[in-house]
Amino acid sequence: MMSSKRLRVTALTMGALLVATGCGSGSDGSGGKKSELKLYNDKGAWTPFFEQMGALSKQQNGLGVKPVGYTDEPTYTAFIKTSFRTKVKPDLFTWTTGGRLEEIVKQNQVADTSDIWRAGVQSGDLSAALQKYYTVKGKQYCVPLNTAYWGMFYNKKIFDRYKLKPPTTWAELMKAAETLKSKGQVPFHHSSPTSLFSFVWFEQLLAGTDPDLYERLSNGQASYTDPGVVKVMEQWKSMIEGGYFSNPGDKNDPADHFKSGKAAMALMGTWFNTSMTQRGLKQGKDYGFFMMPNVAPSLPKRSLVFESGPLCSLRKAPDGEASTKFLKWWVTPPAQEKWANTRGDVSGNPKVKVADPALDKITKEAGGAGNRLVLRYFEAAPPPVLTEALSGFDGFLGKPGTYLDVLKKIQKVNEEYWKTHEDGS
Amino acid sequence: MTANDVLPGRAPVIKGKGSGPGGRGRARGGPGGGRGRGRAGRFALFGRFRFLYVSPALVFVAVLLYLPFLWTAYLSLTTYDGLGSPAFTGLDNYRRLLEDEALLTSIRNTLLWVAGTTLLPVGLGLLVAVLSYDLKGGSWFRLPFLLPYAMSGAGLGLIWGFILQPEGMANQVLSFLGMPGGNTEFLQDGPRNTIAMIVVWAWQQLGVNMLLFVVGLQSIPKAPIEAARLDGASGWRMFRHVIWPLMRPLTTVVFGLALVASLKTFDIVWVMTQGGPGRTSETLAVTMYRDVFVADEYGYGSAVAVLLTTITGLASYIYLRRQAGREGT
Numbered sequence: 001m002m003s004s005k006r007l008r009v010t011a012l013t014m015g016a017l018l019v020a021t022g023c024g025s026g027s028d029g030s031g032g033k034k035s036e037l038k039l040y041n042d043k044g045a046w047t048p049f050f051e052q053m054g055a056l057s058k059q060q061n062g063l064g065v066k067p068v069g070y071t072d073e074p075t076y077t078a079f080i081k082t083s084f085r086t087k088v089k090p091d092l093f094t095w096t097t098g099g100r101l102e103e104i105v106k107q108n109q110v111a112d113t114s115d116i117w118r119a120g121v122q123s124g125d126l127s128a129a130l131q132k133y134y135t136v137k138g139k140q141y142c143v144p145l146n147t148a149y150w151g152m153f154y155n156k157k158i159f160d161r162y163k164l165k166p167p168t169t170w171a172e173l174m175k176a177a178e179t180l181k182s183k184g185q186v187p188f189h190h191s192s193p194t195s196l197f198s199f200v201w202f203e204q205l206l207a208g209t210d211p212d213l214y215e216r217l218s219n220g221q222a223s224y225t226d227p228g229v230v231k232v233m234e235q236w237k238s239m240i241e242g243g244y245f246s247n248p249g250d251k252n253d254p255a256d257h258f259k260s261g262k263a264a265m266a267l268m269g270t271w272f273n274t275s276m277t278q279r280g281l282k283q284g285k286d287y288g289f290f291m292m293p294n295v296a297p298s299l300p301k302r303s304l305v306f307e308s309g310p311l312c313s314l315r316k317a318p319d320g321e322a323s324t325k326f327l328k329w330w331v332t333p334p335a336q337e338k339w340a341n342t343r344g345d346v347s348g349n350p351k352v353k354v355a356d357p358a359l360d361k362i363t364k365e366a367g368g369a370g371n372r373l374v375l376r377y378f379e380a381a382p383p384p385v386l387t388e389a390l391s392g393f394d395g396f397l398g399k400p401g402t403y404l405d406v407l408k409k410i411q412k413v414n415e416e417y418w419k420t421h422e423d424g425s
Numbered sequence: 426m427t428a429n430d431v432l433p434g435r436a437p438v439i440k441g442k443g444s445g446p447g448g449r450g451r452a453r454g455g456p457g458g459g460r461g462r463g464r465a466g467r468f469a470l471f472g473r474f475r476f477l478y479v480s481p482a483l484v485f486v487a488v489l490l491y492l493p494f495l496w497t498a499y500l501s502l503t504t505y506d507g508l509g510s511p512a513f514t515g516l517d518n519y520r521r522l523l524e525d526e527a528l529l530t531s532i533r534n535t536l537l538w539v540a541g542t543t544l545l546p547v548g549l550g551l552l553v554a555v556l557s558y559d560l561k562g563g564s565w566f567r568l569p570f571l572l573p574y575a576m577s578g579a580g581l582g583l584i585w586g587f588i589l590q591p592e593g594m595a596n597q598v599l600s601f602l603g604m605p606g607g608n609t610e611f612l613q614d615g616p617r618n619t620i621a622m623i624v625v626w627a628w629q630q631l632g633v634n635m636l637l638f639v640v641g642l643q644s645i646p647k648a649p650i651e652a653a654r655l656d657g658a659s660g661w662r663m664f665r666h667v668i669w670p671l672m673r674p675l676t677t678v679v680f681g682l683a684l685v686a687s688l689k690t691f692d693i694v695w696v697m698t699q700g701g702p703g704r705t706s707e708t709l710a711v712t713m714y715r716d717v718f719v720a721d722e723y724g725y726g727s728a729v730a731v732l733l734t735t736i737t738g739l740a741s742y743i744y745l746r747r748q749a750g751r752e753g754t
Contacts, residue, residue, distance in 0.1 A: 074718035081507040107508045248702075249591040249613045383506075387720040391527075395703015398613045402703075 034319040036064040037091035037326055039311075042076040044069035049342050056338050061329050063322055065092075073196075083314075084109050091323050094145050095310050097133045098218075098379035099386075105136040111313045111320065114140045116328055125331045125349050129373055130308055142310030143327050144348035146339075148269035149366045150204070150305035150376065151291045153276070158185060158264040159288070166290035170208070173293060177244055180264050189254060189263035190245040190397065196378070198248075198393035199386075200267050201239075203377040205232045207303040208295040211374055214303075218380035220418035224411035225404075233407060235295070237400040248397040255279055258287075267292070269307060269376075270362060274344045283358045291365065301372040307379060308348065382421065388413040494734070500727035507723050518728035527704045528729070531712040534619045535688060538708055539740075541623035542630070542687035547679055549627065550634025555664060558642045567639065571632035582696030585625045586612070589697075612698055615705030622706065626693055634679055641675035642668070677748040684744055688737045709733040 039050055047069045054065030068090075070076035083089050084107060095101060104110055117140040120126030130147070134140045152173075154166065162183060167173040177187035191197035207214045209232055216222035217229065239245065246263040255275035258266045266272070273283065281287055294302055311330060313323035329335055333351055340347035341355050346363045354360045365371075374380075381389060392406035501518055503511035522528055553570055557563040573581070588594045589611040600607030611621040645668065653667045669676075691710040694700060700707035700715060707715065713733060717726030 074714075077721070078507065078718055084508065103506070103508060247591040249610060251586050251590040251593075383721050387715075391701065391704050394701045395705065398610070398702045406703075 034091065034322045035062060036066055037319075037322060038066050038068055039092040039094075040068045040070070040076075040080065040090040041094040042070045042073050043094060044071035046343070049339070052342050053335065053339060056335065057326065057329060060334065061325060063326050063329075065326075080104075089314055089316065089318055091317055091319065092311060092313050092326065095142065095312050096379050097308055097310055098375060099382040100379070101134075101141065101310060102136050103383070105141050109314055109316075110141045111315050111317060111324065112139050112141060113143055113324075113327060116140070116143060116324075116331065120331050124351050125333065125336075127348065127350050127367070129367075130348065133308055133375060133379075134310060142312035143331050145309045145311035146271070146343075147306065147308045147346060147348040148271050149291070149346065149362060150200075150267065150269050150307070151289055151362075152265050153258065153268055153272055154265045154288050154290065155258065155261055155263075156284075156286055156288050158261055166288060167293060168290075169293045169297060170295050171297075181243055186243075186246045186263045187265060188239075188245050189257055189266035190240075190248045191254065196390065198390055198397060199377045199381075201236055202232065202389075202393055203305060203374075204267060204292055205236055205295055207305055207374045208292060208299075209235075210296070211299070211303045211372055214374060215380075218375070218377075220382075220414065220421070224407045224414055229407060230404070233396075233403040237396075237403055240397065240400045248394075270359065271343070271345050273356070273359065277344050283356065289358065289362065291362075291371075299372075302370055303374045304366060304371040305374050305376055306366070307376040382417050384417050385410060385414050497727045497730050500724055501731045503724045503727075505723040506721045511724065514724065518725045521725060522728055522732065527707065528712060530615065530704060531707045531709050534616065534706060535690070535709045535736075537616060537619050538623060538687040538690045539684065541620070542626060542690075543680060543683050545623065545627035546630035547634050547683050550631050550636075550679075551638050551676075553631065553635045554638035554642060555668070558639050567632075567635060570635055573629040574632040576629060578692040579696050581625065581629050582693045585622075586697045589621055589625075612706075613702060618698055618706040622693055622697055625697075626690075630683075634683070637675065637679050638672070641672045645671045673748075677745075681741065681744060681748075685737060685741060688733070688740060709736070 036054075039054075041050065047067050050065060050067035050069070054067070058064040070079070080090070080093055080095070081104075084104075095104070101110075113134070117126055117131060117134065120143075121128050121131060126143070130144060131140065134142055134144070152166075158180070159165070162179055162185070164176045164179060167176055180187045191200060203214070206217070206229065210228050213222055213226065213228045217224065217226070222229070246257065250257060250262075252260075253275075254266060254268070255272065256279070257263060259276075259279050259281060270289075273289075276283070276287055283289070291302065291304060311327065313320070313327060317323045330339075331349060333349060336347045336349040336352045340352055340359075344356060344359070346354060346359055346366070350363070350367055354363060366373075377389075378386065389410045392410050396403055396406045500511055502513060502515060504514050504517070505511035550570075553567065557566045560566065576584075591608075591610055591613070593611075595611065596607050596609060599605075599609070610617075612618045649667060649671065650663070653663055658667060689710050690708045691714065694706055694708055694711050695714070698706045700711040704712075709729060710733060713726050713729040715726075716722045716729055720726070
């Protein structure tokens with residue numbers, strides 16, 4: 001009897017202790033000085049690159065990096081949002097600019113990086129042109145993790161076979177596409193319906209026709225049923241019906257699709273270079289890149305779509321000082337040179353020389369006065385509008401005749417969104 | 426002629442309410458039944474603490490299931506993007522559900538899944554089981570049907586996604602054989618994409634249903650079958666009036682599981698089409714996920730979740746009540 005009583009008392013005490021521990025504040029050692037920062041990101045495939053940066057950082061400023069990579073975007077977003085309310089907080093995390101950055105800044109969660117930007121722009125480590133995409137209500141948040149420009153990758157062997165040259169005007173591009181089509185070659189790759197990139201051609205056609213309308217549309221100042229937008233959809237429709245695109249139902253990876261020569265050209269971000277080199281293709285020999293000419297030749301500047309993903313830290317980061325120290329280091333040339341060259345992509349730091357001459361040329365050309373930078377639609381559109389648009393464009397690719405319905409549906413969500421949000425102008 | 430006509434006295438054995446003669450009695454008596462006072466006393470003492478024993482499991486279920494459900498039900502009455510605090514908006518989300526075209530498509534697809542997965546994998550599973558169970562070497566016939574079950578849902582979706590793509594293997598085979606439909610866009614248009622995915626799902630699930638039915642067939646007592654045979658029953662009559670009623674407890678479970686599984690169809694759709702193109706292949710579970718985690722509309726997505734839970738609960742309740750009613754007759 002005695003032993004059973006003792007047993008029960010022991011069990012209850014242990015249970016109570018367990019519950020108390022669970023309910024207590026806990027001590028996970030996340031506070032205090034840190035020598036290794038956890039970098040949460042939605043770029044699981046970049047883990048080796050982050051690790052290389054961590055090694056360099058450890059060597060140069062004593063802060064190591066442990067990347068925690070997610071591959072599923074919704075899960076990642078949910079985790080970051082939840083971390084705002086819990087004690088498990090990332091030291092550093094990746095995010096997107098535009099509406100999504102604004103959203104979390106307004107919750108007073110993101111650390112202010114205005115000082116880093118001020119010093120960076122002065123020293124030339126950060127581009128003044130990029131600053132506005134990191135600015136919310138006059139203050140800067142986060143620093144550029146990566147920058148990419150969107151343009152056309154072309155299969156050099158196919159171009160050589162048909163004696164084609166990279167076009168410099170829209171008319172030349174269409175002529176090249178027509179030539180390819182007449183030879184039974186599909187000119188352009190189109191993303192598969194399940195891809196995130198169903199917006200790419202919409203963005204390119206609209207920005208290349210009327211960049212002001214594109215920006216007004218992103219800020220809620222224009223309607224998706226605006227005649228200018230409708231016209232762009234009609235042009236896209238005629239291109240699809242004209243057989244200019246590969247079948248969007250193709251499940252192959254875009255890089256494999258492009259490598260196989262099924263489509264002669266693919267409209268992609270400069271990060272596509274990494275996929276090309278991973279598949280053993282060489283810039284200049286197997287493939288080339290040209291910037292997309294405007295649809296409207298009368299525009300004073302070439303609309304150049306770009307994306308810039310931020311690297312952020314939280315206002316209540318476990319060790320705010322260490323996180324800020326890392327972000328300061330991140331924008332410096334030694335860090336950026338390593339970052340750009342390991343991934344084979346352009347750098348957000350204009351002073352950095354990229355080893356690949358073709359990429360270096362793109363960086364220099366992009367920074368030139370002849371371009372008007374246009375934020376990628378993925379970042380420019382508010383999240384609910386983007387979700388509706390991605391589904392809408394996705395459906396449109398299979399049934400181009402539904403374009404007006406698609407625009408009306410997006411506009412409905414657009415109107416709803418801007419009713420409750422401030423104008424982003 | 427039914428099983429009861431053949432052997433009325435044995436009917437309770439197959440109704441599954443007890444576990445055979447004396448089964449219940451033994452369970453009730455339990456260990457210690459009539460084995461001395463000391464032991465019985467100790468059990469009675471522990472009996473006072475019986476809630477303590479179940480409490481860990483109860484806390485687990487309450488914290489991980491009931492509380493989130495109540496929270497979801499509350500969120501469905503709010504507008505919430507996952508940041509800040511939810512803003513109470515009453516029944517607005519439910520009103521929106523009624524006007525949402527995509528939700529109607531989603532309900533239609535879910536119903537297709539319910540019809541398809543209860544008919545195809547279960548029906549065909551039963552057919553294969555009945556045709557093969559008393560054959561010599563029947564297990565060799567069943568093996569190929571069972572193999573696809575070894576695949577994970579995600580792997581299944583990935584492979585069939587490639588097979589069914591526009592220039593995929595399915596179309597290539599059709600073209601090679603000179604059959605019509607060599608240019609079919611299996612996954613690009615609704616409701617064809619949903620039907621294609623149901624067929625893929627049936628391909629995988631048929632085997633396990635077949636296996637359950639074989640086990641059911643093998644556990645049927647030989648006596649009623651022999652008696653029916655002596656009475657001249659065979660073929661379809663034997664199946665319809667003897668075998669089928671004897672297997673009812675099992676079919677209730679198999680159909681019930683298929684019903685619930687079809688109502689919550691998610692993984693295969695997410696892997697193969699992500700509900701697209703243009704939301705044409707979404708099921709209620711996919712719509713719920715999309716609204717909450719992709720569109721960040723936690724309130725509206727929660728309303729879809731409540732709708733899905735209500736439909737699943739009601740369907741299961743009605744189905745089980747009906748089956749219980751039938752067994753009671």
